Amino acid sequence: MAAPRNIVQPSLGEAVSYSMSLSPTNTFHSPPPGHGSFMTGGFDLRAAVKQLKPFNTEDIKILLLENVNETGRDMLKGQGYQVEFLKTSLPEDQLIEKIRDVHVIGVRSKTHLTAKVLKEAKNLLVIGCFCIGTNQVDLDYAAKQGIAVFNSPFANSRSVAELVIGEIISLARQLGDRSLEMHRGTWNKVSAKCWEIRGKTLGIVGYGHIGSQLSVLAEAMGMSVIYYDIATLMAIGSARQVPTLEALLEQADFVSLHVPETQDTANLMSAKQFECMKMGSYLINASRGTVVDIGALVKAMRVGRVAGAALDVYPNEPAANGDYFVNNLNGWAEDLRGLGNVILTPHIGGSTEEAQRAIGIEVASALVRYINQGTTLGSVNLPEVNMRSLTLDDHEHARVIYIHRNVPGVLRKVNGILADHNVDKQISDSKGDIAYLMADVSNIKTEDIKEIRDSLDALSSRILTRILY
């Protein structure tokens, strides 16, 4: 749907401001230094950042699949890269054919970048997952080939928090049921067991990017907010952390779940926890389907312990749109559909135009930083390494990037190769078997660059050498 005319869409430059972190708790995901300059294509006023030249930018070939948002496309084209854009994913044979030629591939959730596919990608430097998850990529295999992978884990936090606010009011006023009745032609004006949310207590389980956003919105609506998290986290506004999940369940009128899917969060809400909830309270789950034992929820609703529930996520979710929300997929589906005051949505918590735009900007800017500067901040499969940018005052400098197997003695050999040069700064980090080294070398001639490159390439630990200058 086109945006309504009276809603002003932010320009690319303005949109950048929310590209890295939507949470008021910036500690979760802070923008790297110099972040703005790469994304806007403008200048960082604090220092004139030198654009490094790994190659002629038009030599960089990028394949974007699955209708990646135009914010990301525009940013990559703006860098002068060759960008091929397709609206769909590709069958495996066509994907293999195309991936042979490109340096960068951008995908969403439908394109599976398996070891078989990546084996053919001889020029591939980096993968951009323009989505939240990275399950579709063989991350381990990619790391072993020196291919960095970036995604955008938090760009839709605000969208989820807003959906939950809508659901809290809808459950309190039984809006879903009234609307369904009217669609069937039934006028049913009732006020019994319909409530304002002002003055009620919201219990947030998991006070991360989404939980903390929700906290701000709920307080603005006049709710009291308590939260439970395994980490001790600073409260936003007047919210209050409680020591246990049980303490939260005993006090909350509305319980909203915002934890990740881990072994510890599987069936976090089961029969025992429902018994701790206040009689006539409400449950919202827009986190992951495994967090709630839905059979136990159905029972808790039948006895009135839970007066309403909103579910956006399920243990088994269909791969495509269609008539799939039936017992074949999840054994309790029909029981759940038969209950009153239950809002069921098909995992749309983060599905907004704004979130898609923010994802486009965040992933494209990570790709640009990686291609032009070599920094791996935000990478999900390589160690996160960031180094101060070179400035226009740095003449005859080169940035050496050496991705290698993490075996004893490598640094001694690399430093031996760089020993006759002036190394201004150097950083190295490892993640499992893979290590990433960056060094800025000054007073360097073109013939030295070639020699350094050939010597690094000859080391047995080498996965990939790049030199930016």
Ligand SMILES: NC(=O)c1ccc[n+]([C@@H]2O[C@H](COP(=O)([O-])OP(=O)(O)OC[C@H]3O[C@@H](n4cnc5c(N)ncnc54)[C@H](O)[C@@H]3O)[C@@H](O)[C@H]2O)c1
């Ligand atoms: N419905 C959607 O469309 C949608 C969209 C985005 C994210 N999500 C899901 O929402 C959830 C939260 O996302 P986020 O970005 O806020 O994550 P986050 O990592 O920022 O925050 C998660 C919080 O949960 C806490 N936590 C972890 N285990 C816990 C436990 N056992 N008990 C209590 N707290 C625990 C962590 O300490 C952290 O503070 C994730 O499961 C994510 O997959 C859903």
